[in-house]
Amino acid sequence: MDTFKSLIIILMSSVLVNNYVLNRFLGICPFLGVSKKLNQAVGMGFSVIFVMVVATAVTWPIQHFLLDSYGLGYMQTIVFILVIAALVQFIEMALKKFIPSLHKSLGVYLPLITTNCAVLGVTIENIDESFTFVESIVNSLGCGLGFLLAMVLFSGVRSKIDDSEIPESFKGLPATLIAASFVSMAFLGFAGIVDNLFA
């Protein structure tokens, strides 16, 4: 039961409290780039969840059974980024061949994810926090869900910005960033929720 509780805590904290986009500044580029329309935001969000979980499932064993046992810890960054890049390519090909319908909806976003810092970030964080394999998977799932949540919420905010009158200098990106600031302010309210989850 305690392991289950700790998993729930990891999940909640990575979705709400330590939201990657709105609290940790990871994955800002796709967050600002692809959040213009709701359907794009959802597509990107699900692709990120998918890649994060699969990447963690691959990089965790590599770190623990390959790099650690041969004292190659310093190769972590190089190995992880290569694994993620190869994995994304592979997932795209596999989806195209076996599940064309899913490829149609997610395929567009997959190549964009290779260099998404959130994916590399979550795999490295799982190692740094010395999570077990199951905890790592749950953490990645939570981070992906948090990313999706932030994207969906923000795409709603952005559709409002387009209709409003903004001073010339602030048009476009500055206004978007300031809106992001307000959304992330709302997420500050979640701080502390996890500590009292089972109290």
Place this chain on the structure above:
Amino acid sequence: MSNKNSNLSILFKGLLLENPVFVLILGTCPTLATSTTVIGAIGMGLAATAVLICSNMVISMLRRFIPDTVRIPCYIVIIAGFVTVVEMFIHAYLPSLYETLGVYLALITVNCIILGRAEMFAGKNTVFKSALDGVGMGLGFTLALLSIATIREVIGAGTFAGIEIPVLVDYKIEFLQKTPGGFLIYGIMIAVVYKLTHGKAPKKTKFGCESCPSFSVCGGVKCDNTVKEAK
């Protein structure tokens, strides 16, 4: 971008007119994440500059040998290699900075500035010009980080590089140290730079594909945010 060929302009364009952070809008994640303290900002800026100069030079040297179709993986490996070197160096000699930067140090690998400059500049220019471009862009990045960090630290924490400022420390606005403050200051700074350059710097109204490191992978075909730019 391409008709200004003199070496000086390559060096200086990174500082304001083509500032990677405020004008090209590259490398947003580390900009926001490490700009809470001045020390962290300088450390991040210089670490990224070192990686940028080295990777620009090596990529420029190898530009005739790297096949076009696999150039992105090649670039990533070169960059990740230099990031590892810088990471080990900082870990050994500046352990407190290593603690401050944390995971963001390893994430220089996926910093769009570095891959972006490799793709936009180093892959097409000579070694010397690429090194200059690396210095200019790196300093522009450091300068931008420093300016955001100064605002956030002085007003948000009442200190500058860890030294308390007498009056301000009693009236700090802690909000600026937190995440929303980062977004807010960054947004305002972009607007200010646009005003200062009187629109001379091509302002991005949206995130164009060329700011995204995967631009070369998707070619801007698949992505709806494409700013039509012939490659």
